[in-house]
Amino acid sequence: MTYSKLAGAGAFMIAISGAASAVQAEDLTLCWAAWDPANALVELSKDFEAQSGHTMNFEFVPWPNFADRMLNELNSGGKLCDLLIGDSQWIGGGAENGHYVQLNNFFDAEGISMDDFAPATVYAYSTWPKGTPNYYALPAMGDANGWFYRKDWFEREDIQAAYMEATGEELREPQSQRELLQIAQFFQGREIDGKTVYGAAIFTERGSEGITMGATGALYTWGFKYENEPGSYDMEGAVNSAEAVEALEFYKEFYETATPPGYTNAYMGESLDAFKSGQVALAMNWFAFFPGLYADPATGGDKIDFFVNPPQNIAASTLGGQGISVVSYSEKQDAALEYIKWFADPAVQAKWWELGGYSAHNAVLNDPGFVESQPFAGDFLVAMEGVQDFWQEPVYAELLLAMQKRVHDYVVADQGTAQEALDKLIEDWTEVFEDEGKL
């Protein structure tokens, strides 16, 4: 396989360059969320330790607490993290508040070119102000919200026949959001092998970002936009457009008619649990989990398959993923930059993908063997072409919390209408931008 070769060559190169560098050995701490890719990164980083002589420590925080804990750490000027793989939405705050070290000079000096990385990831994970060549992170982990389903159930003739009877259509990977819902509703409450199963596990979490990430998956495909003109903060008619209202109503209908009971506060972990325990036919989650899902002995292998968030009016997926940044409060910035330099190496990137991390490096993504290397690799490329992200403003947290509240109040707590929820959301957001002096 091409990857192992590339990785092998990289290891050799690293061994040579390692002999040359004679910097003082440091104890570096890298902070990230606690999930499958983080474990892969620990594995990957062993090469760095061997090569550089530095020691890597890791602080992995579970997702529901990740943003809270890490932003708190940054805002208190903490020295815990030398390297931080922070969420894409933090880039604005990281840059404007001086939490992240700007990497332009470093990139120039080390010959690291952002052109070597997938444009969507550079735009989303590295630049601030958006789209300008000011880099505060190196794309570390490409990610988007996708779907997976019980292939074994979809292939069963009795189930296919029942679906045909119920809907008059073939049971297949859904081609639209509506079809997705129809399939999920079909499975909802169905008896399979003597067990009641449910439609789909979707995100409904209230505390951090869950329900926003889930609902935007529907909103974007209906054509939802944050602003009428990018950069104008003109939201009336965009955020609460007729399409947006329809999409939000769709998400509520999905929640009410096609999710397992008690699914009121669910995010990544709950989605994985529901799927792995055989409770649901479909589930949404980040691509980052797909390697682990595929490897799962109970529901992985030939029992699972993956698909990109289906389009409705347009094709779109909610962006996940992170860039790796050097924290400006760190006293070991040189060693931290050394890590980034090492990580940007195409050979290391190849091994990163092999271990279960989503490289954003063109050398990996454009490799002819990439699409075939994993059953979800092709889907990943498709998804990354249509990704959209939440606001990345320095005030993103305020904007996100407002959306969490409005959407959860409407979808889960059943208060008001979709129109009201989005209208109120504009009010909340307007207030935030006014406070910022942007409106």
Next chain:
Amino acid sequence: MSDKTADRVAAATPTHVARKIRGLSDRAIAWIFVAPTIFLLLAVNIFPLIWTVRLSFTDYKANRINREPEWIGLRNYERILTDSDIWLNMQATAHFLFWTIFFQVLIGFTLAWLINKKFKGNDLWTTIIVLPMMLSPAVVGNFWKFLYQPQIGLFNYIIAFFTGKDPSSFEMLGSVDLAPWSIVIVDTWMWTPFVMLICLAGLRSIPDYIYEAAEIDRASKLRQFFTITIPMVLPFLMLAVLFRGIENFKMFDLVVQLTGGGPGSTTELTSINLKREAFEKWRTGYASAYAIILFVTVFGLASIYVKALNKVKER
């Protein structure tokens, strides 16, 4: 020990004794002893409080270090008091306060009354009942979340066992109607013992001779209960209510772990809302004003209540 004795002893102490302390007068010692405490309280309580008041008139954001805060007068206060969402949080808090106190007083007093019957081993059982209130509220919230899990949780199972309902047919934490009660149940489980202990102290403070006198007067047990027991315990009970009231007005850890304020915002008590404003949205100035409003509310309500309490005591 009464003040009179103290004064007498103080007067009787020869001055040369009092001075014989390597140059340190009593007054100096007093200040040396009190100073560290006062200093600590000034540094960690008072100074921050004053700072909060100051911040509450600005639009400061603690996560925007490079942005100059502006003095915006009373605008934060105005915004909070006219925000309809915050009034919903207040309502949720009031619901929580009222019902937790109601159940805790009811059950707590009953238990204290029963324990006061001095059955054998009451000491040990009292201790066992007290255990929940000694635990960490956050940890309690966390494991009750497990007990409340639909389908698999013990709570749903027990309710199902007694009512014959399907244990997956209701969600204590997820449903808009049940979630406010789920937090009331856990808080009642945890803090009823506190009310019970205070009531017990009240019951034990009633001298036996009062009951004996009532017996001689041939007052019925019921009459004794309403004319002796209740009035004598009332000041204690009111104290317990005061403490639970203050504590539950501040309630954060238990509920955050249980529901996180959800579903929607149905159990978003003011403290949880405040935490969101202060440490998630980082609207420091706004949150400071919010904090001051809450503090003044508790302080005001508590003061009025204490006045009422003193009246009851005087009777």
Next chain:
Amino acid sequence: MSSFSITEPSNRTKWFAGTLVIAYALITMMPLVWIGLTGFKSPADAISYPPKYIIGSDSEAGFQPTLEGYVNLFTTRTRQTEEFLANNPPKNWADEIVRQYDMVIVGPSKFGERFLNSVIIGFGSTFLSVFLGTLAAYAFSRFKIPLADDLLFFILSTRMMPPIAVAIPIFLMYRNLGLSDTHLGMILLYTAVNISLAVWLLKGFIDEIPREYEEAALIDGYTRFQAFYKVVLPQAATGIASTAIFCLIFAWNEYAFAVLLTTANAQTAPPFIPTIIGIGGLDWPAIAAGVTIFVLPVMIFTILLRKHLLRGITFGAVRK
């Protein structure tokens, strides 16, 4: 009280009261027992329906006890390839347990550290608040201090602030002083919170010690300091001990400040326990194991020291 007293409840009343109280006690203990049991279940048994509650039984309601939860609590594990697993036999019994999930233990978890932080911060702040509190209480009890009553009331009223409200300026202050996420910062903060209660409780205890004792000592040639620590302190020992327990329990259980002001270095166990994750979602047996280990010391303390503790609760409240 003589058994002939007419206020002594009848045996039937006692029996009736006893039954009700014991019933309540048993119900109230159920959640705790359940958590204790869950710590010894496998993740699958922990979330099975109907619940399993008979230890070691093969019946429908039985489960085989396992230390999985405790192993998961104290270790970090990674999934490994079959090849790796075949070539590396399990190193010990704990490794053996995680092998059934194709995993190996790669190191300790953070729980040990967080637990240690709880111990350091708990005992540190308890020592400091009792030490300072005793001094202040003695001064308030024995000397005329201007505005003493106002000061005492004021000291106590600081506890009315919601912790989140206090945390806002503390956060800013600690950020400027470099005290964020440090043990010292947390010890000082908990001390400040506890000291009001400590002074209040201790003043009560010291008030009860007759002044004649130290006056006699002073006449015998003791200095004030000597009189304080040779005469007053031993007398106040029980009071100091029960105050210490209160301070310790508060610091041990505290969550709001810990979650807002610490991230890793000085984080205590309460904010950490809910974030224990397993394969996929929350690892309930590991969480239950963590809860058990965390609350057990408090429960044992409470039962052993119930006399002082229960008195302290009512005393602290009722005096006001």
